[in-house]
Amino acid sequence: xxxSGEQRQGGHGSCYDSCxxxxxxxxxxxxxxxxxxxxxxxxxxxxxxxxxxxxAIFETLEEPKEELNRVVVGDLRNKSVxxxxxxxxxxxxxxxxxxxxxxxxxxxxxxxEIYVAVTEKGWDGRVEDYTGVSDWSFTGALLYSVTVITTIxxxxxxxxTTMGRLVTILYAFIGIxxxxxxxxxxxxxxxxxxxxxYRRLICSKKKKESSTASSDSSSKYLVxxxxxxxxETEDSEMVVITEDEGVKETHVPVYVCLLLVVAYILLGTALxxxxxxxxxxTAGYFCFITLSxxxxxxxxxxxxxxxxxxxxxxxxCALYLLFGLTLISMCFSLLVDEVQDxxxxxxxxxxxLKREGN
Amino acid sequence: xxxxGSCGDFGSRKCRVYSLxxxxxxxxxxxxxxxxxxxxxxxxxxxxxxxxxEEKEVGEEEEDDNSDDIVDDVxxxxxxxxxxxxIGGEAEIILVGDHDEKxxxxxxxxxxxxxxxxxxxxxxxxxxxxxxxxxxxKSKKSKNDKKxxxxxxxxRNMSKSQRRKExxxxxxKKFTAFLFSHIGLCGLVIAYSIMGGFIFMSLESSQEMLxxxxxxxxxxxxxxxxxxxTVDTLILGKQNWxxxxxRVLKEFQTEIYEATKLRGWDGQxxxxxxxxxxxNSLLYSITVITTIxxxxxxxxTDQGxxxxxxxxxxxxxxxLLCLTNLGGFLGDCFRWFYKHVCLLTxxxxxxxxxxxxxxxxxxxxxxxxGSHLPQTLPKKxxxxxxxxxxxxxxxxxxxxxxxxxxxxxxxxxxxxxxSLMLIALYIFGGAILFSEWENWxxxDGAYFCFITLSxxxxxxxxxxxxSDSVANQEKLILCSFYLIFGLAIIAMCFDLMQEExxxxxxxxxxxxxxxxxxx
Numbered sequence: 001x002x003x004s005g006e007q008r009q010g011g012h013g014s015c016y017d018s019c020x021x022x023x024x025x026x027x028x029x030x031x032x033x034x035x036x037x038x039x040x041x042x043x044x045x046x047x048x049x050x051x052x053x054x055x056a057i058f059e060t061l062e063e064p065k066e067e068l069n070r071v072v073v074g075d076l077r078n079k080s081v082x083x084x085x086x087x088x089x090x091x092x093x094x095x096x097x098x099x100x101x102x103x104x105x106x107x108x109x110x111x112x113e114i115y116v117a118v119t120e121k122g123w124d125g126r127v128e129d130y131t132g133v134s135d136w137s138f139t140g141a142l143l144y145s146v147t148v149i150t151t152i153x154x155x156x157x158x159x160x161t162t163m164g165r166l167v168t169i170l171y172a173f174i175g176i177x178x179x180x181x182x183x184x185x186x187x188x189x190x191x192x193x194x195x196x197x198y199r200r201l202i203c204s205k206k207k208k209e210s211s212t213a214s215s216d217s218s219s220k221y222l223v224x225x226x227x228x229x230x231x232e233t234e235d236s237e238m239v240v241i242t243e244d245e246g247v248k249e250t251h252v253p254v255y256v257c258l259l260l261v262v263a264y265i266l267l268g269t270a271l272x273x274x275x276x277x278x279x280x281x282t283a284g285y286f287c288f289i290t291l292s293x294x295x296x297x298x299x300x301x302x303x304x305x306x307x308x309x310x311x312x313x314x315x316x317c318a319l320y321l322l323f324g325l326t327l328i329s330m331c332f333s334l335l336v337d338e339v340q341d342x343x344x345x346x347x348x349x350x351x352x353l354k355r356e357g358n
Numbered sequence: 359x360x361x362x363g364s365c366g367d368f369g370s371r372k373c374r375v376y377s378l379x380x381x382x383x384x385x386x387x388x389x390x391x392x393x394x395x396x397x398x399x400x401x402x403x404x405x406x407x408x409x410x411x412e413e414k415e416v417g418e419e420e421e422d423d424n425s426d427d428i429v430d431d432v433x434x435x436x437x438x439x440x441x442x443x444x445i446g447g448e449a450e451i452i453l454v455g456d457h458d459e460k461x462x463x464x465x466x467x468x469x470x471x472x473x474x475x476x477x478x479x480x481x482x483x484x485x486x487x488x489x490x491x492x493x494x495x496k497s498k499k500s501k502n503d504k505k506x507x508x509x510x511x512x513x514r515n516m517s518k519s520q521r522r523k524e525x526x527x528x529x530x531k532k533f534t535a536f537l538f539s540h541i542g543l544c545g546l547v548i549a550y551s552i553m554g555g556f557i558f559m560s561l562e563s564s565q566e567m568l569x570x571x572x573x574x575x576x577x578x579x580x581x582x583x584x585x586x587x588t589v590d591t592l593i594l595g596k597q598n599w600x601x602x603x604x605r606v607l608k609e610f611q612t613e614i615y616e617a618t619k620l621r622g623w624d625g626q627x628x629x630x631x632x633x634x635x636x637x638n639s640l641l642y643s644i645t646v647i648t649t650i651x652x653x654x655x656x657x658x659t660d661q662g663x664x665x666x667x668x669x670x671x672x673x674x675x676x677x678l679l680c681l682t683n684l685g686g687f688l689g690d691c692f693r694w695f696y697k698h699v700c701l702l703t704x705x706x707x708x709x710x711x712x713x714x715x716x717x718x719x720x721x722x723x724x725x726x727x728g729s730h731l732p733q734t735l736p737k738k739x740x741x742x743x744x745x746x747x748x749x750x751x752x753x754x755x756x757x758x759x760x761x762x763x764x765x766x767x768x769x770x771x772x773x774x775x776x777s778l779m780l781i782a783l784y785i786f787g788g789a790i791l792f793s794e795w796e797n798w799x800x801x802d803g804a805y806f807c808f809i810t811l812s813x814x815x816x817x818x819x820x821x822x823x824x825s826d827s828v829a830n831q832e833k834l835i836l837c838s839f840y841l842i843f844g845l846a847i848i849a850m851c852f853d854l855m856q857e858e859x860x861x862x863x864x865x866x867x868x869x870x871x872x873x874x875x876x877x
Contacts, residue, residue: 038867073611077604077607077608077611078604080607081600081603081604081607084584084603085596085599085600085603088588088592088599096585099585099588100581100585103581103584103585104577104581107577107580107581107584107610108577110607110610110611111573111577111610111614112625114610114611114614114615115614115618115623115625116625118614118615118618118619119618119625119818122818123615125611125612125615125616125619127608147814148814151649151812151813151814152651152814153650153651153809153813153814153815153816153817154653154816155652155653155815155816155817155818156619156653158816158818162799162801165801165802165805166801166805168805168809169804169805169808169809172808172809172812172814173808176812281660281663281664282663284667285663285664285666285667288667288670289651289666289667289670292649292670292674293649293651293813294645294646294649294650294651294670294815295649295651295653295814295815296651296652296653296656296817297651297653297816297817298620298622298653298656
């Protein structure tokens with residue numbers, strides 16, 4: 001008995017310990033998760049998950065309305081036909097001119113209503129018994145979400161329900177800063193890797209130069225964050241360069257970045273003009289308008305006879321978009337120093353800035 | 359804290375002058391001209407500041423008449439003693455010793471030093487930077503650049519009255535530079551968009567007339583078909599006739615859809631006023647250069663598309679530059695306004711709580727007088743006051759601190775929610791205005807304003823584009839103005855929120871253990 005009592009006590013103790021351990025592990029795990037979320041990969045995953053979430057939400061909100069619109073347009077058409085029939089019955093003499101006058105009015109009315117259905121109600125131009133992939137399918141909603149959070153905003157499909165519009169506002173309010181942070185981070189990381197790559201490819205000589213540039217006849221105290229790191233030398237010169245100064249010093253020229261962007265636009269042009277059978281100018285125009293986040297939405301890929309093709313096109317468009325913006329963000333990171341330097345020089349040249357006392 | 363050691367610390371070298379350059383790491387500025395030091399709200403933190411006179415010699419009886427001001431451009435501060443000094447904020451301090459003994463004598467006579475190279479912080483004899491080489495020459499592109507920097511060598515040897523004149527002249531220069539930069543940019547953007555309006559109007563208006571005519575034509579064709587069908591099939595019965603009519607109408611509706619979506623038809627006949635009128639073209643140009651991109655009208659001609667690309671390539675950077683500048687300027691104005699409103703409320707609520715003024719005075723004490731130094735700065739060690747002149751070997755114990763920092767003039771931190779409130783107010787105001795004017799539901803107005811100001815720009819709702827609305831042109835112009843002002847306000851809020859957001863992220867990072875908390 002005594003043993004079992006002890007065992008029981010021991011059991012209690014170990015149970016308590018395991019609970020405590022469990023809790024600790026949970027906390028640790030949660031903390032790790034949050035830290036991961038804030039890391040580079042975490043933010044990218046967050047954005048992707050956010051886009052998918054938005055796609056699901058908007059699909060549920062807007063697809064019913066889209067189907068409703070088709071029915072409404074069908075009704076409009078039926079009404080017009082009925083009106084015409086009545087006209088026919090009334091006009092006993094089918095004198096062309098009279099008949100035409102009356103029918104013209106009906107037709108004009110019909111035209112106006114269709115126009116309103118297209119622009120204000122968001123009718124997608126399809127008949128009411130359409131069974132294919134709708135505009136607000138999952139892929140369409142995904143493309144829509146991506147255009148919202150990257151502020152491109154095509155507008156070829158837009159939410160028409162009140163709830164949809166409200167959700168768009170909230171979704172954009174959270175999604176835009178998130179995406180901007182993600183793009184900035186990824187662009188920064190890519191720019192560093194690109195600098196390394198560039199340096200390795202071309203500037204191996206510069207590496208040797210830069211390491212000897214600052215060696216000089218003085219010793220330095222390098223103070224970082226209020227901590228003194230003394231780099232004392234005895235006779236020779238030594239200088240402590242910060243860790244990534246080598247990378248910092250690499251200057252990727254402007255034309256390389258521009259070349260990258262132009263190449264990407266040309267790639268998109270080729271892809272979309274082949275796939276959508278647009279003329280090259282339209283495809284190039286689309287790529288440029290997309291990547292500059294202007295996003296008119298007058299030409300958007302995704303219309304095809306086969307449903308799988310149109311879905312694939314929309315996904316391709318979304319991917320192209322995201323990668324393109326990442327590339328542009330990387331070019332910004334690469335160019336920011338150059339641009340600042342050149343702007344300063346320009347400012348000095350036109351006399352806005354005074355010359356430094358050199 | 360930093361310990362400026364005696365010359366003995368440098369080994370056998372005889373060191374004369376130590377330059378303490380504050381480099382604000384994030385701005386990549388490598389020279390003595392630095393960005394502002396970010397201060398925290400820690401009250402115990404002292405800031406180094408100095409008056410405007412550079413390299414004031416210790417021991418001179420010159421009166422320090424600017425002792426209570428925190429100055430903008432500080433060239434250098436001299437320390438009399440070595441010792442521990444604390445620098446506020448994030449600062450990377452690189453101490454450069456003057457190494458060459460030969461120059462000792464000349465400098466002894468002149469009692470001034472050539473400034474260090476602005477690129478590598480070494481003195482001129484040693485630095486290898488060539489002029490114009492962009493090796494380390496990075497600077498923060500900010501309004502600091504646009505303000506004129508004083509020339510140390512010029513200002514140094516002038517008398518006081520001359521210095522005042524020089525200051526006045528520099529103030530005037532600053533002012534003109536400011537005028538030119540901010541207002542000039544805004545004028546440039548406005549002129550650019552007006553020019554774009556004219557260009558696009560001329561390019562696209564002919565095409566839209568064609569489009570309208572083609573829709574009219576198609577309607578007439580359908581009419582003819584319907585007549586023929588009526589004549590042919592009516593006798594066959596209602597069923598057939600109805601079926602044929604439906605087919606005709608289906609085709610007609612598809613044509614209307616395509617004309618509207620793909621070819622940019624605006625739903626009007628060709629007698630109505632043109633869609634690509636000047637106000638609409640102006641709105642279009644503005645949506646291009648601000649990257650909003652409504653798409654309610656879009657170029658359909660090839661030239662139009664090509665010109666749009668070129669126009670955007672040039673216009674977007676200019677607009678971004680203008681908005682950034684404008685945002686910074688408006689941010690400063692708002693901070694000033696906010697500070698005074700806060701002061702007013704504090705003064706109204708508790709007149710005795712004027713402690714910030716005393717704090718300011720305390721922080722702005724200069725350091726040129728050696729005896730003041732230990733008082734104004736926290737002492738974190740034993741050997742501050744004990745280090746005296748005699749301990750430093752060499753004949754010149756002046757420790758000059760070249761600090762061209764732009765010290766933040768009591769940088770007012772506007773809380774985030776104030777900036778967000780501003781934006782929200784603007785959106786609500788616009789929502790009320792547009793929903794009233796366009797008979798939209800209130801949510802649609804808010805939706806339009808938000809989509810516009812976030813530069814998403816769907817273009818499904820645009821004021822003045824409904825077929826039955828009146829006063830279209832005025833509405834479009836108003837929309838353009840709303841847009842521009844809204845973006846300026848957003849730029850201002852970005853500027854206001856930057857520091858706060860950064861601080862919050864840093865706090866968050868420290869809490870999560872991502873960033874080690876500094877002590």
